[in-house]
Amino acid sequence: MGTPDLISPRSPRVAAARRLVRRNFRTKERRFLAEGPQAVREAVACRSGDTGTGTETAESAAAAPALLELFATPEAAARHSRIVGEARDAGARVHLAAEATVADIAQTVSPQGLIGVCRFIDRPLDALLAARPRLVAVLAHVRDPGNAGTVLRCADAAGADAVILTDASVDLYNPKAVRASAGSLFHLPVAVGVPVGAAAEGLRTAGVRLLAADGTGEQDLDDELDGGTMSGPTGWIFGNEAWGLPAETRALADAAVRVPIHGRAESLNLATAAAVCLYASARAQRATH
Amino acid sequence: MGTPDLISPRSPRVAAARRLVRRNFRTKERRFLAEGPQAVREAVACRSGDTGTGTETAESAAAAPALLELFATPEAAARHSRIVGEARDAGARVHLAAEATVADIAQTVSPQGLIGVCRFIDRPLDALLAARPRLVAVLAHVRDPGNAGTVLRCADAAGADAVILTDASVDLYNPKAVRASAGSLFHLPVAVGVPVGAAAEGLRTAGVRLLAADGTGEQDLDDELDGGTMSGPTGWIFGNEAWGLPAETRALADAAVRVPIHGRAESLNLATAAAVCLYASARAQRATH
Numbered sequence: 001m002g003t004p005d006l007i008s009p010r011s012p013r014v015a016a017a018r019r020l021v022r023r024n025f026r027t028k029e030r031r032f033l034a035e036g037p038q039a040v041r042e043a044v045a046c047r048s049g050d051t052g053t054g055t056e057t058a059e060s061a062a063a064a065p066a067l068l069e070l071f072a073t074p075e076a077a078a079r080h081s082r083i084v085g086e087a088r089d090a091g092a093r094v095h096l097a098a099e100a101t102v103a104d105i106a107q108t109v110s111p112q113g114l115i116g117v118c119r120f121i122d123r124p125l126d127a128l129l130a131a132r133p134r135l136v137a138v139l140a141h142v143r144d145p146g147n148a149g150t151v152l153r154c155a156d157a158a159g160a161d162a163v164i165l166t167d168a169s170v171d172l173y174n175p176k177a178v179r180a181s182a183g184s185l186f187h188l189p190v191a192v193g194v195p196v197g198a199a200a201e202g203l204r205t206a207g208v209r210l211l212a213a214d215g216t217g218e219q220d221l222d223d224e225l226d227g228g229t230m231s232g233p234t235g236w237i238f239g240n241e242a243w244g245l246p247a248e249t250r251a252l253a254d255a256a257v258r259v260p261i262h263g264r265a266e267s268l269n270l271a272t273a274a275a276v277c278l279y280a281s282a283r284a285q286r287a288t289h
Numbered sequence: 290m291g292t293p294d295l296i297s298p299r300s301p302r303v304a305a306a307r308r309l310v311r312r313n314f315r316t317k318e319r320r321f322l323a324e325g326p327q328a329v330r331e332a333v334a335c336r337s338g339d340t341g342t343g344t345e346t347a348e349s350a351a352a353a354p355a356l357l358e359l360f361a362t363p364e365a366a367a368r369h370s371r372i373v374g375e376a377r378d379a380g381a382r383v384h385l386a387a388e389a390t391v392a393d394i395a396q397t398v399s400p401q402g403l404i405g406v407c408r409f410i411d412r413p414l415d416a417l418l419a420a421r422p423r424l425v426a427v428l429a430h431v432r433d434p435g436n437a438g439t440v441l442r443c444a445d446a447a448g449a450d451a452v453i454l455t456d457a458s459v460d461l462y463n464p465k466a467v468r469a470s471a472g473s474l475f476h477l478p479v480a481v482g483v484p485v486g487a488a489a490e491g492l493r494t495a496g497v498r499l500l501a502a503d504g505t506g507e508q509d510l511d512d513e514l515d516g517g518t519m520s521g522p523t524g525w526i527f528g529n530e531a532w533g534l535p536a537e538t539r540a541l542a543d544a545a546v547r548v549p550i551h552g553r554a555e556s557l558n559l560a561t562a563a564a565v566c567l568y569a570s571a572r573a574q575r576a577t578h
Contacts, residue, residue: 038555154561159551187553222572262448262571264476266327272443272564275557279565282551283511 007071007095009104014097017071017105017117023171030120031068032173034186035111037076039178041083042186043067044090048121065090066186069117071097071105076113083114092116106175121185122172122192125164125199129206131189133161135281136208136235140196140249142169142270144241149180150271151238156184158278163188166196196237200252208233210253213277214245215267217256221280224257230284236277241270296360296384298393303386306360306394306406312460319409320357321462324400326369328467331475332356333375337410354379355475358406360386360394365402372403381405395464410474411461411481414453414488418495420478422450424570425497425524429485429538431458431559433530438469439560440527445473447567452477455485485526489541497522499542502566503534504556506545510569513546519573525566530559 007014019025020033034043046066070087074096077084088094099113106115128136137155142148148170155163165172172178172192178185191199200210209229213236224230237253239245250256259268259276268276296303308314309322323332335355359376363385366373377383388402395404417425426444431437437459444452454461461467461481467474480488489499500513502525513519526542528534539545548557548565557565 150558150561153554154557156552157548157550157554157557182555182558184552184554222575225572259446259568260571261446263445263473265442265446265473266471268443268446268564269439269471269560271558271561272439272446275561275564276568279548279569282549283514286511 005096007097007101009098009101013069013095014101014105017069017115020117021107021175023174026171026173031117032120032178033106033175034067034116034118034178035106035108035114035175037080037083037112037114038183040067040070040087040114040116042183043116043118044083044086044092046121046186048123048186048189065092066118066121067092067116068119069093069095071095071102071115073097073099073102073113080114120173121190123189125191125194125202128162128164128189128191129202131161132206133208134233134285135160135278136162136164136203137274137278138164138166138196138199138235138237139169140166140237140245141240142238145170145174145177146180147241147270148172149177149185151274152181152188153184154271154275154278156187158282160188160278163190164194164199165190165192166199167193168196196249197252203235208235210235210237212237212245212250212253212256213273214239214250214256215258216244217258219255219257220260221257221277222260224255225280225284230281231287234281236274236281238270238274242267294385296386296390298387298390302358302384303390303394306358306404309406310396310464312463315460315462320406321409321467322395322464323356323405323407323467324395324397324403324464326372326401326403327472329356329359329376329403329405330372331472332405332407333372333379333381335410335475337412337475337478354381355407355410356381356405357408358382358384360384360391360404362386362388362391362402369403409462410479412478414480414483414491417451417453417478417480418491420450421495422497423522423574424449424567425451425453425492426563426567427453427455427485427488427524427526428458429455429526429534430529431527434459434463434466435469436530436559437461438466438474440563441470441477442473443560443564443567445476447571449477449567452479453483453488454479454481455488456482457485485538486541492524497524499524499526501526501534501539501542501545502562503528503539503545504547505533506547508544508546509549510546510566511549513544514569514573519570520576523570525563525570527559527563531556
């Protein structure tokens with residue numbers, strides 16, 4: 001056997017992958033990085049979005065996995081042999097690489113020996129709406145990639161049918177957002193770069209009631225729940241990290257809702273407020289079925 | 290007038306404050322750092338805990354503010370003149386300091402020109418229990434200071450009466466925990482360093498039902514809510530960042546409860562799970578009053 005052949009750290013494939021930590025290269029290539037066994041496993045299983053070639057039918061596009069290429073240390077390839085095998089079977093190009101090469105691509109200390117290159121998996125807004133979603137999270141002004149990923153993970157956990165990132169929010173494919181989503185990015189249909197007005201109009205036309213989550217909202221979440229208005233299709237619009245929304249965004253919603261502050265805290269942070277709102281909807285929707 | 294006198298960066302007072310970024314010095318001095326106008330304002334208003342001298346009566350101890358000393362840049366002192374005035378009126382020693390001195394004490398880039406030295410404000414477990422709390426958060430194995438602070442902030446927002454950090458959790462007075470609590474550290478009675486068994490026994494004796502928050506818990510939060518068992522005094526035990534609890538900690542609780550995962554996410558993170566649990570209790574308790 002001997003030592004396995006490792007890809008050269010100076011290989012053009014390594015250079016092409018490493019470039020994807022930068023947004024302009026991601027946008028140009030329509031590719032992004034997924035780190036670690038959990039994300040890579042989900043990327044193999046994910047068949048969402050277009051394949052980027054523009055020539056396939058919906059059926060053949062649906063069959064292509066999100067993972068295109070995988071760099072794995074020999075140790076990680078042995079430890080996660082099932083994931084690596086599935087990646088290979090799904091048509092991904094697998095390279096064995098030194099630990100330093102994997103770390104260099106990820107630009108983090110410990111991607112656990114695995115890093116994948118994926119194609120963009122976002123869907124057009126119309127495709128999301130055509131599926132008649134009952135619970136949607138709209139990230140309208142979220143600037144911190146970690147927060148965006150965490151809200152995406154919460155939306156997935158709460159059973160949301162779709163997530164929309166507006167053009168004023170952070171890049172979904174930022175490595176920190178991908179990491180914070182803990183694989184959820186690959187679970188839910190996501191639309192990106194949507195103007196908030198178009199998102200609101202599309203959702204309303206699809207029969208979705210829009211609630212703006214805002215710490216200064218005139219409606220209290222408990223009152224909304226008591227009023228029985230939350231059992232139908234609902235879209236939550238989440239703002240920036242201080243979870244306020246500009247007046248013009250608030251005006252797009254049917255109501256501006258605040259999570260009640262029972263104690264003396266000034267506010268909640270974005271991710272915890274979003275978790276409370278999304279789980280309130282999940283419970284209200286299930287109580288009527 | 291001329292330039293205001295600034296404290297020397299080599300002053301023993303600056304050195305004493307800067308040492309408080311390290312836990313062993315905090316523990317020895319029973320003092321910690323609070324950064325920025327929000328935390329400093331709350332520290333002036335906070336009269337909780339003992340004064341550290343051990344000679345005062347409960348009444349005189351209750352009158353002493355948590356803030357002992359304040360370093361402020363001339364710009365911050367002018368911008369936050371009310372906070373600085375209140376600090377001085379409350380008996381805190383106020384020093385004008387160069388931006389670099391303030392940043393050096395905080396060891397962060399932007400403490401917004403204000404950093405305070407506070408006395409420890411935690412209370413004995415018995416004092417917390419004597420107040421007959423109805424909603425309590427127990428941080429049993431929380432290792433990340435940012436998570437501890439965020440859960441404390443959520444507990445405050447949800448109207449919890451007390452927070453208990455066990456001896457297996459991170460230091461409450463870690464600067465990252467103080468920062469993430471966004472002032473809530475000064476709002477709620479907190480006990481620290483409590484063995485989890487003693488916390489559980491004390492709470493149960495005080496008539497508090499104990500729920501272990503655990504992603505693999507046998508009870509579903511929705512079922513608990515539907516069962517009407519959550520309207521009484523409740524203590525939530527939160528575990529580590531993957532929000533699992535060791536079996537021996539779970540066994541201390543009346544039930545192990547999971548937040549339902551409706552979608553395909555593997556789990557929630559600790560802070561978002563805690564937010565959902567604490568707000569579920571807040572709503573269940575209020576619905577019966």
